[in-house]
Amino acid sequence: MDVLEPPSMLPQRLSALRGRLRRLLTLHGSAILVAAMVATVLALVLTDYLLHLAAVMRAVLLVAMGLETLALIWRFLVTPLRAPLSNHFLAGRIENVHPIYNDELRTAVAFIEGHAAQRNALAALSVEQAEELCKHVDFSAVVRRKPTVQALLVAAAMVLLALLLGFTHPGGTAIAWQRWTNPFGNHPWPLHTIVKLHWSSGRPPTIWPQAKPLTVQATVSRGFYPTMHVWLTTRSDHRPRRQDLMTLQPGTVGGEHLFAKVVQPEGPFFDLRVTAGDDTQTPFTRIRVVPRPVLQALTAAITAPGYATGVPLRIVDMLAHSVRVVRGSSITLKFSSSEPVALDAHGRPELTLLSSKTGRPLALNAPAVRQTSQILTLAIPARKSMTFRVRFRDTDGLANNTRSDFTIKVVPDGLPQVRITRPRHMVNITADGRIRLHIRAHDDLGLTSLYLAGRPLEAKAKAPWLFKTPLAWSSRIFDPNTGAVGRAVDSWPLAPLKLKPGDRLNVYALVRDDYRVTLKNGTIQRHPLVRSRPLLVVIRSPAEIRHEIRNELRAARAAIGRLLKEQISTQKQTQAITTSIHQSGHVTAGQQMALGNLAQRQMAEAQRATAIEHLLSRIQHLARRNGLQQSSLGKLAKLAHSGMKHVGHASMPKAASRLSQARHNSLSKSGLAKAVANGSAAATHQQRAIKIMRHLLNKLGAAGQFRRLLHKTEKILSKQAQLQQQLQQLAAQTIGLKMSQLPRNLKKQLQSLAQQQQKLASQAQTLASQLSQAAKSLAKSNPAMAAALAKA
Numbered sequence: 001m002d003v004l005e006p007p008s009m010l011p012q013r014l015s016a017l018r019g020r021l022r023r024l025l026t027l028h029g030s031a032i033l034v035a036a037m038v039a040t041v042l043a044l045v046l047t048d049y050l051l052h053l054a055a056v057m058r059a060v061l062l063v064a065m066g067l068e069t070l071a072l073i074w075r076f077l078v079t080p081l082r083a084p085l086s087n088h089f090l091a092g093r094i095e096n097v098h099p100i101y102n103d104e105l106r107t108a109v110a111f112i113e114g115h116a117a118q119r120n121a122l123a124a125l126s127v128e129q130a131e132e133l134c135k136h137v138d139f140s141a142v143v144r145r146k147p148t149v150q151a152l153l154v155a156a157a158m159v160l161l162a163l164l165l166g167f168t169h170p171g172g173t174a175i176a177w178q179r180w181t182n183p184f185g186n187h188p189w190p191l192h193t194i195v196k197l198h199w200s201s202g203r204p205p206t207i208w209p210q211a212k213p214l215t216v217q218a219t220v221s222r223g224f225y226p227t228m229h230v231w232l233t234t235r236s237d238h239r240p241r242r243q244d245l246m247t248l249q250p251g252t253v254g255g256e257h258l259f260a261k262v263v264q265p266e267g268p269f270f271d272l273r274v275t276a277g278d279d280t281q282t283p284f285t286r287i288r289v290v291p292r293p294v295l296q297a298l299t300a301a302i303t304a305p306g307y308a309t310g311v312p313l314r315i316v317d318m319l320a321h322s323v324r325v326v327r328g329s330s331i332t333l334k335f336s337s338s339e340p341v342a343l344d345a346h347g348r349p350e351l352t353l354l355s356s357k358t359g360r361p362l363a364l365n366a367p368a369v370r371q372t373s374q375i376l377t378l379a380i381p382a383r384k385s386m387t388f389r390v391r392f393r394d395t396d397g398l399a400n401n402t403r404s405d406f407t408i409k410v411v412p413d414g415l416p417q418v419r420i421t422r423p424r425h426m427v428n429i430t431a432d433g434r435i436r437l438h439i440r441a442h443d444d445l446g447l448t449s450l451y452l453a454g455r456p457l458e459a460k461a462k463a464p465w466l467f468k469t470p471l472a473w474s475s476r477i478f479d480p481n482t483g484a485v486g487r488a489v490d491s492w493p494l495a496p497l498k499l500k501p502g503d504r505l506n507v508y509a510l511v512r513d514d515y516r517v518t519l520k521n522g523t524i525q526r527h528p529l530v531r532s533r534p535l536l537v538v539i540r541s542p543a544e545i546r547h548e549i550r551n552e553l554r555a556a557r558a559a560i561g562r563l564l565k566e567q568i569s570t571q572k573q574t575q576a577i578t579t580s581i582h583q584s585g586h587v588t589a590g591q592q593m594a595l596g597n598l599a600q601r602q603m604a605e606a607q608r609a610t611a612i613e614h615l616l617s618r619i620q621h622l623a624r625r626n627g628l629q630q631s632s633l634g635k636l637a638k639l640a641h642s643g644m645k646h647v648g649h650a651s652m653p654k655a656a657s658r659l660s661q662a663r664h665n666s667l668s669k670s671g672l673a674k675a676v677a678n679g680s681a682a683a684t685h686q687q688r689a690i691k692i693m694r695h696l697l698n699k700l701g702a703a704g705q706f707r708r709l710l711h712k713t714e715k716i717l718s719k720q721a722q723l724q725q726q727l728q729q730l731a732a733q734t735i736g737l738k739m740s741q742l743p744r745n746l747k748k749q750l751q752s753l754a755q756q757q758q759k760l761a762s763q764a765q766t767l768a769s770q771l772s773q774a775a776k777s778l779a780k781s782n783p784a785m786a787a788a789l790a791k792a
Helices: 010-051 055-082 087-097 104-113 121-134 146-168 170-181 542-584 589-625 632-665 669-733 744-777 783-791
Strands: 194-198 207-209 214-222 231-236 242-245 247-253 256-263 269-275 285-290 295-303 314-317 323-326 330-337 351-355 375-381 386-392 406-411 417-422 426-429 434-443 447-456 467-470 475-479 483-493 504-513 516-518 524-526 535-539
Touching: 010 055, 010 146, 010 170, 055 170, 146 170, 194 269, 214 269, 231 256, 242 256, 295 323, 295 386, 330 386, 351 375, 417 504, 426 542, 426 589, 434 447, 434 504, 434 589, 447 483, 542 589, 542 632, 542 669, 589 632, 589 669, 632 669, 669 744
Parallel strands: 207 285, 323 406, 426 535
Antiparallel strands: 194 214, 214 256, 231 242, 231 269, 247 256, 269 285, 295 314, 295 330, 330 375, 351 386, 386 406, 417 434, 434 483, 447 467, 447 504, 475 483, 504 535, 516 524
16 A cells, blocks of 8 residues: 655755856856857957958958857856756765765655655655755755855956056057957058168159169168068069068168168069058059160261262171261261160250260250150260260159260371282392382272382482372272272383482382362362382393392202202101001001101191292392393293192192091091001102202202303303414514514413414313213203203
């Protein structure tokens, strides 16, 4: 049967404990939430104050703080309050605090909640005992109030700190409230550091020339300390953003400390700004980087004075050369700029010529003319010399660099120059000879008249000319670099002058230029005739000329003889080395060196052959000048000249070339055959040169031998004529007298004449023998001369 018991107070006490716990949890969570939110707000405001957060960052942080608030509410309010806190759980917590129950309290709570006490006496007894034990137990001891109190204290402290900061910094609090309630509004913090760009002109430049360093200066008006860092941030289209530390400068500007940094602007646009401390939001200053105008070309078109009608227009590149003009000329300067040239207020190009000495603008007769936006012309008269620099500005206002100096040298129209180029110094010639003259004249602008004049060597400087003959120009040209150049070639006969051997003349070439200026009084001013250096003409007899030619041929023969010996030695060495290489099948280093030395030696011999050829050429000209080109001496000189020309220009150079090729071929084993072939070819050319020189020696030697025999013959004949004259005189004294009747002195004279005649006969016999021997020796080389000698 059921046992009726009075209602238990245990559930009511547990319910009261549950309510107290929930109120405590709510207070604890709220305190933590308030403390966390106030701390977060203070941290955000402090961070924003120190770093000046951007609007986007503040908005993001506000969203993050909202999410943090929801998380704290869920963690410290919603989650603890959603916990069931059942009677069984509370009973267990009480038993943990008060171990005296020994699970009796939880058992009683179970009986009460299961209504077992109403049906079972044992359960009712258990409930009654539990209630009895609980009468003297305080259930509130289960509740831990300390964490809640701590949380409340922390929250109160944070709130008090926030209130204190708000009351002590009302301006900052208001700015913080505006910045965080309206993150995208314009509510900046007051700066502790103020830094700004400083420009000497008071404003930043809008353009800057390329390749020119830019000195950036910044002043710190607030928050300066000696070790502070001021940063210069730059950016351009050609490179990413870059930061450079600026340098503190000594002194101040207007009481503000100055920092500086030199940078190189790049790209079409160059941005820069300075930052320091909390002043980090300074806007960028943009500078446009443009190329500085460059003088790309400067030419001078020079027009000669009016009297120089045949002189063409001359163009000079003044960037490469200075200008030299004759006074009275007209100069048109043409400037070419890399950028469009600006115009001044009067519409004229901003072009100025600055004096290199004073730096002041030169006075010009007329302003520059703008042909295109980049090409200008300027006409100036050639009155005096000037050295100047060119300055102009482009449409951006930039001026060019004026470092280059340009020179226009104005000189008066100088006197012409003339010289006799051939023959140069002295001419030995017969009275009826003919001189081939080569004359060259030069002038600044032009040449007109040319004469050939002469006077005796002994005549005074102002003596009248013995003759003055006009000459015709062979050619007259104008060279822009050298001026007017005239040449004349004339064959001048001496026969009309009727000179005689021993006469000496100074011959001059006279020239006049085209200078012609009308003075103010109406008179015409011209330059006088200018004469060349004298050519000494010495009149010789034909015998003296032939004697000179013989001496020159004798000297040439001696030189050919020496060269022949050297050539024979060179040929022997060439043949020896070639034969050795051919027989051994290899070449040594010494043989290679010898081939190179032989090539150099052969080339030197070729140069000496050329020198002999020039000597023979002068002899040939001497013979031609005196009309002896068809004489035996003239023909011999021509023959020798032709032979030595072949030796010096063909045989010997070819031999030297073959020796060089042989030396080159000998450097490799595969080229030994070619080396031998080239060596043999060199020997062949050398043999040809030897043959020619031997032939010339025979020719020149035969002529000398013939001249010596002729001289002996002439001497014998002269002696015979003297003896015959003496004999005739004695015969006139001894006519009709016998030998015994002759005086003693006449007998002695006759005996002396007999002895001289006998001696002369002996000399004639010796000469006949020499003529016979000479005829035999020349039988092969010169048959005609051998026949003449045999007949003699």
